[in-house]
Amino acid sequence: PPGGLRGATHDVELFALDGLGGFRTFPASLTVPVGGPREYVYAGPVRTANTVACEATRLPVIVETEPNDALANAMAISASQAVFGRLSAGNDEDWYSVPVQNGQALTIDCRPLPAGSGSLPVISVCDANGGVLARASTVELAPKPCRLEWRAPADGTYRIRVQELRQGGAATPYLLEVRTAQPDFAVTATADLTNVVQGGRGELELRVDRQGGFAAPIDLHVAGLPAGVKVEPLQVPAGVETLKIAFIASDDARPGDSILNLSASAKVGEETVSHDLTATHLGHDLEGVSLGSPTTEHVQLTVRHKQVFRLFCSEAYQYAHRGTIYPYLMEVERMNGFEGEIRIDMGDRQIMDLDGVQIVNSVLPAGKSQFMLPLYLPETMHINVQPHSNIYAQGYVIFQDKWGQRQSMVQVSEMRCMIRPLPTVAKLRVRDKSLTVAPGHSASCILEIDRTTNFPGALRVELLNPPAGWQMPAVTIPAEQSTATATITAAAGQSQPGATQLTLRGTGELSPGVTVVTEAILPVILKGTK
Numbered sequence: 363p364p365g366g367l368r369g370a371t372h373d374v375e376l377f378a379l380d381g382l383g384g385f386r387t388f389p390a391s392l393t394v395p396v397g398g399p400r401e402y403v404y405a406g407p408v409r410t411a412n413t414v415a416c417e418a419t420r421l422p423v424i425v426e427t428e429p430n431d432a433l434a435n436a437m438a439i440s441a442s443q444a445v446f447g448r449l450s451a452g453n454d455e456d457w458y459s460v461p462v463q464n465g466q467a468l469t470i471d472c473r474p475l476p477a478g479s480g481s482l483p484v485i486s487v488c489d490a491n492g493g494v495l496a497r498a499s500t501v502e503l504a505p506k507p508c509r510l511e512w513r514a515p516a517d518g519t520y521r522i523r524v525q526e527l528r529q530g531g532a533a534t535p536y537l538l539e540v541r542t543a544q545p546d547f548a549v550t551a552t553a554d555l556t557n558v559v560q561g562g563r564g565e566l567e568l569r570v571d572r573q574g575g576f577a578a579p580i581d582l583h584v585a586g587l588p589a590g591v592k593v594e595p596l597q598v599p600a601g602v603e604t605l606k607i608a609f610i611a612s613d614d615a616r617p618g619d620s621i622l623n624l625s626a627s628a629k630v631g632e633e634t635v636s637h638d639l640t641a642t643h644l645g646h647d648l649e650g651v652s653l654g655s656p657t658t659e660h661v662q663l664t665v666r667h668k669q670v671f672r673l674f675c676s677e678a679y680q681y682a683h684r685g686t687i688y689p690y691l692m693e694v695e696r697m698n699g700f701e702g703e704i705r706i707d708m709g710d711r712q713i714m715d716l717d718g719v720q721i722v723n724s725v726l727p728a729g730k731s732q733f734m735l736p737l738y739l740p741e742t743m744h745i746n747v748q749p750h751s752n753i754y755a756q757g758y759v760i761f762q763d764k765w766g767q768r769q770s771m772v773q774v775s776e777m778r779c780m781i782r783p784l785p786t787v788a789k790l791r792v793r794d795k796s797l798t799v800a801p802g803h804s805a806s807c808i809l810e811i812d813r814t815t816n817f818p819g820a821l822r823v824e825l826l827n828p829p830a831g832w833q834m835p836a837v838t839i840p841a842e843q844s845t846a847t848a849t850i851t852a853a854a855g856q857s858q859p860g861a862t863q864l865t866l867r868g869t870g871e872l873s874p875g876v877t878v879v880t881e882a883i884l885p886v887i888l889k890g891t892k
Contacts, residue, residue, distance in 0.1 A: 363425050363446035364475055365417035365537065369396045372423070376408055394418050399640060401477055401655050415476035415655060417537050419444040430457050433492045436521050441468060445538040446475075453529040458522045460540060462514040467543035469574060470498075471509035472524055475535040478652035482527035483508050483536055487520055495520070501527060504650075505550075506571050511543055545576035546635065549598070549626040554641035554658045558591065560668040561613040565606045566661065568639070570598055577601045580628040587622065588665060590615030598626070609663060616765055617667045621660050667769045670700035673757045675735075677777040679750065683816075685741030685786040687722060687877040689734035690779045692755065694726060702761050703728045706735060709754035709774050717743050719751050719781070726757075734875060737779060741786045741880055752778040787817040790868040790880040793845075796861065800889035802854030807884065809846050811839050811868070817878055818842055819870050826867040831856045832886065839868070852888060861885040 366372040376388040390408045395418060404414035422440075426447035430437040436457035439445060447456050462468065474481030482500040485508060489495060495515075500508040514520065526534050548571040558564035570580065580598040587593065590612040598605050624639035641661050646652035672695040682688035694704060704726040722736035735755055743751075756774045763769050793808035811821055820841045825834040831853040839846040850864070864884045872878045 363423060364415065364535065365419065365446065366392060366394045366423045367444075368394050368418050368420055370394055370423075376404075376410065376414070378411075392416065399638065399657075399659055401657075413654060417473070417475060419537065419539060421539055421541055426456060431455050433457055433488070433521060439540060441466070442541050443539075445540075446535070447524065447538060448533055448535045449524065449526045451533050454526070456524040458524075458538070458540075459519050460522060461519045462517070464514060464517045467511070467513045467574075468540060469509065469511050469543045470522060470538070470540050471507050472539075473507055473537045474500075475537055476655065478646060478650060478654065478656035479534070480651035481534040481536065483534075484525045484527050485510060485538070486523045486525075487512050488523055489520065490518065492521070499527065505569065509573070511574065513543075543574045545574040545578075545630045547572050547576050547580060547626070547628060548637055549580065549582075549624075549639045550657070551624065551639055551641035551661055554643040554660070555662040555664070556609055557664045557666055558609045558611045559666045560611050560615050560617065562668075563608045563610045565608050568598070568605045568607060570603045570605070572601075572603060576628075576630065578628050578630070580626050582607065583625045583627065585623045585625075586620050586663075588616065588618065588620045588663070591620075591663070591665060611665055613668075615665050617665050617763060617767060617769065620663045620665075622663050623660055667763055667771065668698055669773065670698050670759065670761065670771060671696050671704060671757060671773060673704075673706075673755065673773050673775040674777045675755075675775060675779055677780060679780045679782050681782050681784055682737070682739055682876075683784045683787050683872070683878075684739050684743045685788065685878060685880050686739055686872060687879055688737045688739060688781070689875040690737050690781075692733055692735045692775070692779075694731050694733075694757070696731065700759070700761060701729050702759060704757045704759050706733075706755055706757050709756040711774075712752075712754055713778075714752055716753065717751060719743070719753055721753065721755055735779065737781065738879065739781065739783055741789070743783050749782065751781045751783065753781070754778055785814075786880070787814045787872060788812065788821065788868075788870070788878050788880050790821070790823065790866065790882040792866065792882050792884045794884070796885040796887060797850055798887045798889050799850055799852040801852050801856045803889075804849050804851040806847050806849050809837065809839060809848050809866070809868075809882075811844050811880075813844065817870065817872055819872070819878075821868040821870040821878070821880075823848065823866055823868040826865040826881070828864070829862055831858070832862065832864060834864070834866070850884075850886060852886070856888055858888060861887050 371393045374392045377385045380386045421444040423444045429435045436459040472483040472485045484499045487496040496512045498510040552567040556564045556566045579600045582596045627636040640657040646656045675692045707723045708721045718740040720738045760770045789812040791810045799805045821839040824836045833851045837848045866882045868880045870878045
C-alpha cells in the first residue's frame with residue numbers, strides 16, 4: 363500500500379512501466395515517519411524516476427481484499443482501522459462491515475490517493491439491508507475532506523460503502539479511515555504566500571476543520587518571522603472555522619522573502635494537541651487537481667518596499683489625428699525620497715482594445731515630475747468602429763534601497779489617457795506599384811503625399827527597418843509640395859527571389875509637439891529573379 367502506520371515499516375511493491383504496455387514490480391520496504399504531514403514522499407533504497415506520494419496514518423493498516431463490491435460481500439474491518447483500497451474503472455463500489463455498539467460515535471473519512479488526483483469519493487453508512495443511514499460527499503463538503511461523524515443507533519454490524527462520484531472514469535485509489543470519534547482539529551491556509559508593504563499589512567485566510575465536537579480556542583504559532591513584522595491575532599476563537607490573520611510590517615522592515623512555518627495547538631481534554639499547518643498552493647485547477655500534493659508545509663512572506671512614485675494624468679477626452687504622435691501630459695508624484703529616472707511604457711493590462719495605439723517608450727529624467735507622454739495613433743485606426751481609446755501607461759523603476767538591495771517596481775497610472783481620434787491629415791503613397799532593381803544598382807520612384815490644409819509642412823521620408831541589402835537615403839517632400847523622388851539601392855551579390863516589402867515612413871511636424879506619421883509599402887524585385 364502507498365503508506366502505513368506512523369513509525370512502522372511495511373513491505374510494499376513499486377510499479378514501473380516495462381515499455382510493453384505492462385508493469386514491472388520492485389519489492390521495497392517503507393518506513394513511515396513518526397511526525398510530519400499526512401502526505402510524504404517515498405525515500406527508500408529503490409530509486410524512482412518520479413516522486414511517489416505516500417500517506418501516513420495513526421491507525422492499524424490493512425489492504426482491501428476483493429470481492430467486496432456488493433453488500434453481501436462486505437469486507438470485515440474493525441472500528442479502528444485504516445484501509446488502502448482502489449475503485450476500479452466504471453461504477454465499482456467497495457463495501458465494508460463494521461461491528462458497532464449502541465451509542466458508539468465513529469469518525470469515518472475517505473481521502474483520494476494521492477491528494478490532488480481529482481478523485482471525488484462518496485461514503486455512506488448503511489444498515490444490514492443496504493438502507494442509507496448517513497452519507498458524505500467530497501463535493502458537498504469541500505474544502506473539508508469527505509468525512510462522516512456518526513453515532514450508532516443500536517448494537518449491530520453496519521456497512522460502509524465507498525463510491526466515486528465520477529463513475530466511469532479511471533481507477534481511483536483511496537484511504538478509508540474508521541476510528542472512534544475524538545475531539546481534534548486541523549488548520550489550513552488558503553494560500554501559500556502573502557505580501558506586506560513596509561508600514562502596511564497583509565492578510566492570510568485560515569480554515570479550521572473541527573472534528574469530534576471540538577470547539578475550543580486554538581493558539582497559533584509562527585516561526586521564521588523577519589524583524590519588524592508581527593502577526594495578529596494569534597488565537598482562533600472558540601467555535602470559529604474561518605479566520606484572517608494579519609501580517610503587520612513596520613516602516614523600517616527590511617524588504618525580502620521569508621519562509622514561515624505555522625503550527626496550531628489547543629487543549630483537548632487534559633492534553634495539549636499540536637498540529638502543523640498546511641497551505642494550499644496555486645498549482646491546482648478549480649476542482650483541486652494538481653501535479654503532486656496540492657498543499658505545502660510552509661508559507662512564503664514577502665515584505666515589499668514601500669511605493670516610491672505615483673503616476674497619473676488628466677482623465678478628460680483629448681482629440682488627436684490618426685497618423686500622429688500626440689503628446690499627453692502626465693504627472694509623477696515622487697515618494698519616500700526617490701528621485702531617480704522612470705521608464706514609461708504601455709500598461710501590461712488594458713480595459714479595452716487599443717486599436718493599434720502605442721506608447722512610444724520614454725524615460726522621465728531624474729528629479730522631473732511632469733512630462734509629455736508620446737501616444738502613437740496609427741493611420742489605420744478604425745475611426746468609425748471605435749470612437750475613443752483609453753490607454754493606461756505604466757512606470758518602471760530600478761533602484762537600490764537603504765540596505766543596498768536592488769529593488770524594482772512597476773506602477774500603473776491611476777488614470778487613463780483618453781483620446782478621441784480625428785481623421786488623418788496626410789497620406790504617403792508611392793506612384794509605382796512595384797520597383798525592379800538589379801543587384802549593385804539603383805532605381806528611382808516617385809513619392810506622393812495627399813495633404814489636407816491642416817498639414818502644409820515638410821515630410822521627411824525614410825526606410826523603416828530596411829531588410830538586409832536594401833538602402834534608401836532619406837528624402838524630404840518640401841512644404842506645400844506633393845511629390846519627391848526617392849532612390850532605392852540593392853546591394854551587389856543579392857539573389858533573393860520574389861518580392862521584398864519595403865516600408866517607407868514619413869514624419870513631419872503638425873503643430874508644436876505633434877508629429878505626423880504616415881507609411882507606404884513598396885514591393886521591390888531583384889532583376890533576374892522570379
